[in-house]
Amino acid sequence: DAGITQSPRHKVTETGTPVTLRCHQTENHRYMYWYRQDPGHGLRLIHYSYGVKDTDKGEVSDGYSVSRSKTEDFLLTLESATSSQTSVYFCAIRGTATTDTQYFGPGTRLTVL
Amino acid sequence: QQQVKQSPQSLIVQKGGISIINCAYENTAFDYFPWYQQFPGKGPALLIAIRPDVSEKKEGRFTISFNKSAKQFSLHIMDSQPGDSATYFCAASIDGANNLFFGTGTRLTVIP
Numbered sequence A: 001d002a003g004i005t006q007s008p009r010h011k012v013t014e015t016g017t018p019v020t021l022r023c024h025q026t027e028n029h030r031y032m033y034w035y036r037q038d039p040g041h042g043l044r045l046i047h048y049s050y051g052v053k054d055t056d057k058g059e060v061s062d063g064y065s066v067s068r069s070k071t072e073d074f075l076l077t078l079e080s081a082t083s084s085q086t087s088v089y090f091c092a093i094r095g096t097a098t099t100d101t102q103y104f105g106p107g108t109r110l111t112v113l
Numbered sequence B: 001q002q003q004v005k006q007s008p009q010s011l012i013v014q015k016g017g018i019s020i021i022n023c024a025y026e027n028t029a030f031d032y033f034p035w036y037q038q039f040p041g042k043g044p045a046l047l048i049a050i051r052p053d054v055s056e057k058k059e060g061r062f063t064i065s066f067n068k069s070a071k072q073f074s075l076h077i078m079d080s081q082p083g084d085s086a087t088y089f090c091a092a093s094i095d096g097a098n099n100l101f102f103g104t105g106t107r108l109t110v111i112p
Helices: none
Strands: A004-007 A010-013 A019-025 A031-038 A042-051 A054-057 A065-070 A073-078 A087-094 A108-112 B004-007 B010-014 B019-025 B033-038 B045-050 B056-059 B062-067 B072-077 B086-094 B099-102 B106-111
Touching: A004 A087, A010 A019, A019 A031, A019 A087, A019 A108, A031 A073, A042 A065, A042 A073, A042 B086, A042 B099, A054 A065, A073 A087, B004 B086, B010 B019, B019 B086, B019 B106, B033 B062, B045 B056, B045 B062, B045 B072, B072 B086
Parallel strands: A010 A108, B010 B106
Antiparallel strands: A004 A019, A019 A073, A031 A042, A031 A087, A042 A054, A065 A073, A087 A108, B004 B019, B019 B072, B033 B045, B033 B086, B056 B062, B062 B072, B086 B099, B086 B106
């Protein structure tokens, strides 16, 4: 998984609680991404980062926030989890502006009860 | 609204046969078209990718065919093997691949 770890790998939480997922990379790549994967939707981009403290919204950003204080870490926060945010979350990284390939982490399965 | 439409949803192929998965898009600004392979419990992994300046790209048993005028592209897996059984996603992007739009996936099963 291209030097990417995600934590936790599994989490069960209750509606209304805050949740933070962590993505850690050892590749020193500039670009980092958060996706969610749901049956019938494929993968959809939530947020991405193009450098430390530089982030932007993706296709399905409502209800999510991100932070990147170090090159190697990209955090995804659900301020108040809802059942519709039950999903598998994937982090991805990309090296440079001229490199198209995104490499994905192993994923975090989140269940919101 | 799905930016990239993928079919079929599932596919069963005999060992040694050809697996074909199709994708279509509307946004003519897309300029990068990758295919990802995903095994259960794993993250997607890049299989092969193409840009619209070529009509075909082959890597081993995997070939992308690209039809710019029809706004369609497809993945062909020749001599399909049981180890190819996985879910395959097509995708498309513009803008240096930050906004990567995925199809809904095709679950391929190769029967021995």
